Amino acid sequence: MDLRLEHVTKSFGAQGSAVEALRGVSLDVSSAALVALMGASGSGKSTLLHLVGGLDSPTSGSIWVGEVDVAGLRGRRLVQHRRRVGFVFQAFNLIPGLTAEENVGVPLIPYTSASTAKARSRELLAEVGLSERLDALPGQLSGGQQQRVAIARALVADPALILADEPTGNLDSENADTVMEVIATVAAARGATVLLATHDPEVAGRCGRVVTMRDGRIVGDRSTDDVGA
Numbered sequence: 068m069d070l071r072l073e074h075v076t077k078s079f080g081a082q083g084s085a086v087e088a089l090r091g092v093s094l095d096v097s098s099a100a101l102v103a104l105m106g107a108s109g110s111g112k113s114t115l116l117h118l119v120g121g122l123d124s125p126t127s128g129s130i131w132v133g134e135v136d137v138a139g140l141r142g143r144r145l146v147q148h149r150r151r152v153g154f155v156f157q158a159f160n161l162i163p164g165l166t167a168e169e170n171v172g173v174p175l176i177p178y179t180s181a182s183t184a185k186a187r188s189r190e191l192l193a194e195v196g197l198s199e200r201l202d203a204l205p206g207q208l209s210g211g212q213q214q215r216v217a218i219a220r221a222l223v224a225d226p227a228l229i230l231a232d233e234p235t236g237n238l239d240s241e242n243a244d245t246v247m248e249v250i251a252t253v254a255a256a257r258g259a260t261v262l263l264a265t266h267d268p269e270v271a272g273r274c275g276r277v278v279t280m281r282d283g284r285i286v287g288d289r290s291t292d293d294v295g296a
């Protein structure tokens with residue numbers, strides 16, 4: 068899925084005391100790219116991911132996800148857009164009382180039978196290397212394993228776009244490595260485009276392209292070949 072941001076701005080709060088979280092961001096990402104967003108805390112990375120995912124709308128500008136300008140979506144079409152996007156967050160957001168398999172199946176409940184949800188969950192957990200832990204509760208899994216369950220859950224709608232906000236922020240470097248490998252593999256298997264916010268240069272180095280933000284603007288954009296990673 069190609070992605071194109073055109074002069075996107077986002078302000079929070081009332082005029083006069085507004086925070087300008089994004090100050091005119093334009094960005095082209097080609098289909099199946101794996102792009103890291105870097106930049107200091109408050110530079111606008113999460114805001115950008117939220118706007119692309121349709122969790123919030125821009126103050127001005129366009130956000131083309133494929134042929135659709137997400138900025139103009141409302142109601143049912145906005146919900147449809149969000150369903151097509153796979154979200155992965157720093158906090159794994161798993162339901163503590165449900166097994167890995169049940170957690171992955173939750174988003175499918177309104178749409179399919181229990182047996183179909185179960186089969187699909189198993190397939191996705193196998194893809195992230197957790198076939199052996201279907202019945203584990205989140206509390207019985209390592210942080211890296213919990214994030215892999217969350218990634219499997221993000222894949223239920225077969226997203227063409229994966230948005231990850233600090234997906235390795237709660238992980239040690241070994242688990243971070245595994246999680247990055249899983250993200251790269253599942254994205255490549257679907258030809259999905261990935262936008263991934265991170266503070267970790269090693270994580271960014273695993274992405275093909277690194278976009279750097281400062282104060283709501285893009286101030287750097289390079290392929291990792293240029294950085295030598």
Ligand SMILES: Nc1ncnc2c1ncn2[C@@H]1O[C@H](COP(=O)(O)OP(=O)(O)OP(=O)(O)O)[C@@H](O)[C@H]1O
Pocket residue numbers: 079080086087088106107108109110111112113114115264
């Ligand atoms: N809902 C909101 N209401 C008011 N201000 C907000 C809101 N969301 C973000 N901001 C502000 O917008 C700016 C950008 O925040 P954002 O969370 O996008 O930065 P970030 O680069 O993701 O930071 P971090 O690395 O800490 O996650 C900050 O000044 C932040 O305080």
